[in-house]
Amino acid sequence: MSSFWQNAFVVVYFFYGLAFYSMGLALLVESGRASELGFARSLRLLAGFGLLHGIHEWLDMLEQGMGVCYQIPLPVCMCWFRLALLVASFIALIAFGEHLLAREQGRNMPTWRLTLTAVVWFALSSVAVQVIYRLEEDQWINVMDVLARYNIGIPGSALAFWALWRQRETFRQQGMGQFGRHLTIAASALALYGIVGQFITRPSFIFPANILNTNVFLQVTGFPIQLFRAVMATILAIEMIRVLRALEVENEVRLQTAEQARYEADRLRHAELAKLNQELQLANEETARLLEEVRHSDHLRGELIQNITAAQEAERQRIARELHDETGQSLTGLALGLRGLSAQVQANPDAVKERLPILEAMATAGLSQLRMLINDLRPPQLDDLGLAAGLRWLTERFNEQNRTKADLTIKGEVHPLAPEIETTLFRIAQEGLNNIAKHARASHATIVLDYDDGPSLTVRDDGVGYDPPVIFNNRKPRTAWGLMGMQERANLINATLILDSHPGVGTHLQVRLAPDEET
Missing domain, CATH: 1.20.1070 (Rhopdopsin 7-helix transmembrane proteins)
Incomplete structure (x- = not known):
């Protein structure tokens, strides 16, 4: 080197x-x-x-x-x-x-x-x-x-x-x-x-x-x-x-962008404030409307409670009247007949034997009247055999008492539900058939109990139908207490009530339970 x-x-x-x-x-x-x-x-x-x-x-x-x-x-x-x-x-x-x-x-x-x-x-x-x-x-x-x-x-x-x-x-x-x-x-x-x-x-x-x-x-x-x-x-x-100058340029561009964004934000701020003010006014109007709906709902709930109370009193009066007029008279006649027989049992035994079948018939008639009254209050099939059997009894009785013919369809595997759910679904079906008999002027009605769909209960007819908004929003004396009662019953078991009806095409009513509410 x-x-x-x-x-x-x-x-x-x-x-x-x-x-x-x-x-x-x-x-x-x-x-x-x-x-x-x-x-x-x-x-x-x-x-x-x-x-x-x-x-x-x-x-x-x-x-x-x-x-x-x-x-x-x-x-x-x-x-x-x-x-x-x-x-x-x-x-x-x-x-x-x-x-x-x-x-x-x-x-x-x-x-x-x-x-x-x-x-x-x-x-x-x-x-x-x-x-x-x-x-x-x-x-x-x-x-x-x-x-x-x-x-x-x-x-x-x-x-x-x-x-x-x-x-x-x-x-x-x-x-x-x-x-x-x-x-x-x-x-x-x-x-x-x-x-x-x-x-x-x-x-x-x-x-x-x-x-x-x-x-x-x-x-x-x-x-x-x-x-x-x-x-x-x-x-x-x-x-x-x-x-490294690129980093300085990037910072300068970022600052310019931020400055432009600030100016743009200032420009948009006034428009945004005006828009927010308009939205606030709309929100106030919506709040007022919702408050009015809440007041209206509370008023309807009060009317519904009064109607339910009146219906309970009317039902009690009907039960008392039937017990007095039919069962009470049968028991009174039976008691008087037995008293007369006690006086003749020694003197004229042949006459006693002739009157015993008459008294037996009176007792049987009174028992039948009492059984019919009990069935009206709550059919034993619902407690003993379950919802499907109760709906089957309800359909048969409806067909016996009305010209409108109803049929029942059971889908899925039948299994017991919670007692309050079975009772609620039965009452909704009962109220639906009552509405069909009173208002629908239908020739045919169908009840479908589907255990695979929630389960769900469907009641439909081919009657005259109606317009639900007109019925529910009518502020005149109510004629839709039955529908409102069904809605309240569905709410109690956390179910969804779907009502579809149009004038001239009949009515379709469905109650669907959430899967976790089945038991």
């Missing part, structure tokens, strides 16, 4: 380290900016590479200066520290490339597989060399320096180059294509520095350093590889610092 380059190495290493350190410091400061670019979030790793690698080159400068000026070698501990800086800087470089590619692909964090693979391969190869060759400490440090450049530096530079190269498209999409040229130069300088510059290492028995190394490069080209690295590092630092 010529004396010129021996003396110039100190200057080369100084600017070599200064370029990387300046780049790392600038990237570290700018990486704290708020940015939507994934590139900005990866800059800390590239900044770490620049800072660590710059210090590493300054240690090379220190070693060269001590050797030239004082002929003193760099202490071994400093050599280990320098090697650690080199390895750490290359790890930061390959991590930067992997992180930036992951961000470019839409992932928040990379898997770090490439970084870990490179580090593990470097560690294994370093240990293997020492195990195989049993090197002295300074020789092993020299070999690990070479392996670090081969196993981590070159792959890291290639990965970082590819990540920066692909980042150009992201810049174009963000409307900052003017920075693409600087990014292209920076990526190219990094590729030349890492792939070419790190391929030329210090002499070693490791292939290909035993053939192509710094001494051979100096002999062939006339200048050291460190000068080439320093030039590439300077270009990389300058162009990356220029690329």
